[in-house]
Amino acid sequence: MGITDILAVLWFLALWSGFSQTTQPWHALGRTSLSQRMNTHRRAWFRMAAQRDLRMIDTAILNGLQNGTAFFASTTIFAIGGCFALLGATEEVLGVFRTLPFEIEPSPVAFEIKVIGLTGIFAYAFFKFGWAYRLFNYSSILFGAIPPAKVAETEPDALDAAADRAADMNILAGQSFNAGLRTIFMAIGYLGWFAGPLVLMATSLLVIAVLVRRQFYSPAQDAAIPLEPGIRP
Template sequence: MHRAFPLTSYDTAALLLFAALWAFYGAAVGGHVFRRSSLNVAMNRQRRIWIETMARRELRMIDTSIMSGLQTGTGFFASTSLFALGGCFALIGQTQQVLSVLSEIPFIHAPERGVFEFKIIGLCCLFAYSFFKFAWSYRLFNYCSILFGAVPPAMEAEHDRRAFEAAINRAARINILAGKHFNAGLRGIFFSIGYLGWFISPLIFALSSLLVVVVLLRRQFFSEARRTILSDQAGPGSGESIRPESQ
């Protein structure tokens, strides 16, 4: 007879640590934990600079090409998340075979069927979260393309400066918001790597989750990419946090 709640206290503690690390990383990257600006924050500023530069160009084919590339990459990750989600559901149907394989691997204790299926469902939730984030990001990039077209030519800016700047601001904010949801989808993909440790043991789950967060924080706050992006920025450019409201 299965227990109503199949997880052990170690499993529960590791799962709570995973959730805490997820929340901590999201807050840190969003600029709510450290005063040091993250790579995402620095790129948000570059997105705004790009839109402002685009508005001054007479020919904007290069900007539409960039937008097309962003949409293509987002669509790829959305499809990948959907395939991974389908694979997880297929794995649930092969639970007994997978448990038989796990029982033959040294140093791995095969869990009960209910526990294993619970873990698979959690992995499904991660990939579903990523899919919805990528899909919404793709839609926002579509909206941003339309807003690009709505930005009037620079030569008409003098006639209605307020409308010109408002059009730039709309396009920039939607572009930043699309990037925010894309990064949230990537977070789900990255954290799913740490989540896989749970299929070995709660301790490995905790350690793999910590490792993933350490790697991601290093890339966000101490990577060469961040130093390069901020190398020529001064004053507000090196620490300004641009965080549009979330949908």
């Protein structure tokens, strides 16, 4: 490993951090991100749910969000286990590299450092998914604390405040979930490092390009245009 590897890793981290900032509440690239538009819809959903007497459909949606988060958290645990298995089979993996038609022959130490880095990425994703799972749980509790719809007749502000409180928690959970999912995507780009630092720079840029398109220029982003501009993101 040399200076090129260090520069490639810094490039990888800079792209990852930079893209993460573009999905924050302020606008980036002259457009609102898909995540921010969906946050607006989350708030609208909780406002509408607060006006319903029967909220079974809403609780089913909340359960679906939580179960999806649990699935990805479990997946990252398996990925971490796979990384530890790679550390125990370094020579076997390097033997496979030597049979490839192009020149990839990292040293055992360099290979293990790269695997440890990959393990760290999946561990970070696990913590993000774990925190998102907990926040979705808190959001469900706050949703259950929303007063009955008839309260709107006498205290409309109290009903909206309770709905917004639950929505805020749900938005935070969604942000943590998105961060975990983004980490898994970046792990795909990180795999390029096993082929060399220049490949890492190319694959990480490719992953970011795909994510930028999905967040800012995809049909999904256009479909998520808020129908009620008055609801704050």
